[in-house]
Amino acid sequence: MFPKLDPLLHSELRLAVMSILAGVDEADFTYLKKQTGATSGNLSVQIDKLTAAGYITVEKGFKGKMPRTTCKMTPAGQEAFSNYVDALKEYLSAGK
Amino acid sequence: MTAQQSLRIISETFNKSRKDILSNSAKYFMLWGALLTVVSLVIYLLWHLSGKPEWNFLWFAMPVIGYPIAALMGKYNKAMPQNEVSKMLGSVWAVFGAFAITLSVIAIFLVPMRVSLIIVIIMGLAECMSGVLLKNWPIIIGGFILGVGGAVFAMLVKSEAQLLIFTLGGVLLLVTGFIMKLQYK
Numbered sequence: 001m002f003p004k005l006d007p008l009l010h011s012e013l014r015l016a017v018m019s020i021l022a023g024v025d026e027a028d029f030t031y032l033k034k035q036t037g038a039t040s041g042n043l044s045v046q047i048d049k050l051t052a053a054g055y056i057t058v059e060k061g062f063k064g065k066m067p068r069t070t071c072k073m074t075p076a077g078q079e080a081f082s083n084y085v086d087a088l089k090e091y092l093s094a095g096k
Numbered sequence: 097m098t099a100q101q102s103l104r105i106i107s108e109t110f111n112k113s114r115k116d117i118l119s120n121s122a123k124y125f126m127l128w129g130a131l132l133t134v135v136s137l138v139i140y141l142l143w144h145l146s147g148k149p150e151w152n153f154l155w156f157a158m159p160v161i162g163y164p165i166a167a168l169m170g171k172y173n174k175a176m177p178q179n180e181v182s183k184m185l186g187s188v189w190a191v192f193g194a195f196a197i198t199l200s201v202i203a204i205f206l207v208p209m210r211v212s213l214i215i216v217i218i219m220g221l222a223e224c225m226s227g228v229l230l231k232n233w234p235i236i237i238g239g240f241i242l243g244v245g246g247a248v249f250a251m252l253v254k255s256e257a258q259l260l261i262f263t264l265g266g267v268l269l270l271v272t273g274f275i276m277k278l279q280y281k
Binding site for chain 1: 100
């Protein structure tokens with residue numbers, strides 16, 4: 001029996017956002033937008049979904065006079081991401 | 097989305113982000129390398145031509161010029177995050193800077209010491225550590241040669257000729273920056 005893949009992470013853009021956040025302390029909204037190539041609107045929607053699930057936290061503030069939105073992966077997000085990767089590995093090893 | 101597609105997204109996104117962050121760090125190696133090369137050569141020439149070691153005070157121009165430029169570079173790249181490697185690289189060189197500046201001040205004003213010898217050793221060590229963090233053998237070997245070779249050179253030569261070790265160190269930092277740019281292109 002295969003483990004169920006987390007439906008929240010099983011989406012291209014949300015998975016890309018989580019993959020970036022897995023390797024950094026925190027990332028700016030503009031950085032995430034540049035790295036994923038997503039539109040601001042779509043990225044905002046997906047970030048809201050990840051925030052609602054408790055996988056990431058979003059902090060809005062200012063750097064100098066410019067508004068800044070920073071995203072950070074939570075421990076729950078790290079665990080979900082790690083479980084997702086483990087599940088993928090099981091799928092792939094079963095397919096060999 | 098298949099399992100293969102998911103894994104591809106994870107690995108591509110993660111690696112692209114890692115490359116961008118470390119390629120950004122390369123700029124700081126280039127900045128400090130260029131500055132060290134120029135400042136050490138200028139002091140060497142001024143000391144050599146005038147015979148006055150007081151030109152060594154120009155070393156303090158390095159942080160005065162370097163830190164504002166580095167801050168400006170960070171400002172233009174404010175969205176760039178930090179990962180574990182870039183943070184550790186920053187820490188290694190910040191510690192080196194703290195040691196180098198403090199020891200220079202002590203050597204000038206309090207206790208005379210062979211500050212070139214000490215600084216070249218810790219500089220070689222910092223370069224070696226950078227190579228270890230970047231898993232790059234040429235940088236590790238370059239740092240080792242700078243530290244050990246520089247220490248021997250500092251003991252063998254006198255006065256202004258010692259400054260040429262730092263010119264070599266500056267060139268090594270520049271090369272490290274270029275290697276990183278190529279490695280994380």
